[in-house]
Amino acid sequence: MTSPNHSPRPPRVARTVTVLRTELLSPAMVRVIVGGPALDEIPPLQYTDHYVKLLFGEVTRTYTIHSLDHQAREMAIDFVIHGDEGLAGPWARDAQAGDQISFFGPGGAWAPRGDAEAHLLVGDDSALPAIVAALDALPSHAKAEVFVEVPSASARQDLPVTDHTTVHWIHRDEHDMGYGEALTYAVQTAPFPEGDVEAFVHGNADMIKPLRHYLFNERQVPREHVSISGYWRTGMNEDGWQSSKHEFVEQMEAEQDAH
Known part of the structure; x- marks a missing residue:
């Protein structure tokens, strides 16, 4: 695939964060806001397609980061919900404050050029x-x-x-x-x-x-x-x-x- 920017593969270090709250964006999508000291280890995001690989036991699922607020120590991730299908969707739908989740990343490679017509x-x-x-x-x-x-x-x-x-x-x-x-x-x-x-x-x-x-x-x-x-x-x-x-x-x- 083609991408105008390339970033080095991030080190494969698992970080653990805690669910702070969730927001229902639509019947088909929920936003999970997580937080914790582990977010201090992530540098400021350079791209708009930054993603993390969430860990569900031995399985990973890839999700785009909606936003990362270092000052508030909060990271928001949006999940598409397909009922009980899959691993990440049901987890996000049922997530409660205090739940924990680990992830690898972030990775990312693209951000829009401000000078494009x-x-x-x-x-x-x-x-x-x-x-x-x-x-x-x-x-x-x-x-x-x-x-x-x-x-x-x-x-x-x-x-x-x-x-x-x-x-x-x-x-x-x-x-x-x-x-x-x-x-x-x-x-x-x-x-x-x-x-x-x-x-x-x-x-x-x-x-x-x-x-x-x-x-x-x-x-x-x-x-x-x-x-x-x-x-x-x-x-x-x-x-x-x-x-x-x-x-x-x-x-x-x-x-x-x-x-």
Whole structure:
């Protein structure tokens, strides 16, 4: 995948924090705020896609950091909830003040360029925290086109927008399509931003392939101006996706970069 910035792999040191409180952002997403002295060991965040790998026994699950406040010793992480499915979602849904969780990281590689003429931010609900962080980091004059796919209209959130931000919400329950398909169609059929465009496209891997082709092959966006990656893939848990991601990327790049 292409990303304009690269950071060294963080040391694999497990840190433990305590749940302070939770906030229900929508029926499909909950924010867990954790705190503790371990956060003092984390340097100020440089990127807007910073993530941690949460530890659930011997298993890790990757989540984007919504915010980190060193002064308050608080870190906020947003979780998509799919009922009782998975490990992290049910844990976050049921989390109580005093619960503890350990994590590796953070890692991260991307932040928006303030001097880009237009920003294209695209993702499903799994990428929404990173999109929110990117919008927060943009200067007030920055032009941004935002496309977000969520389960339904009830899953919308208030975003940090300005008069130069256009947000397109795509509701999965209104389309007879798979994850990311309606989002892909919306991006491909919308007017493309003019000028020097920077793009951030993350979410279901099955939408990454057509949108990568669209940006690189059809719109000729310079690769160094695009951060694009699959956070997950339909029908796979994180372990299965991470073990097959390299092969998926290699095959996709071989197909799309052949000419």
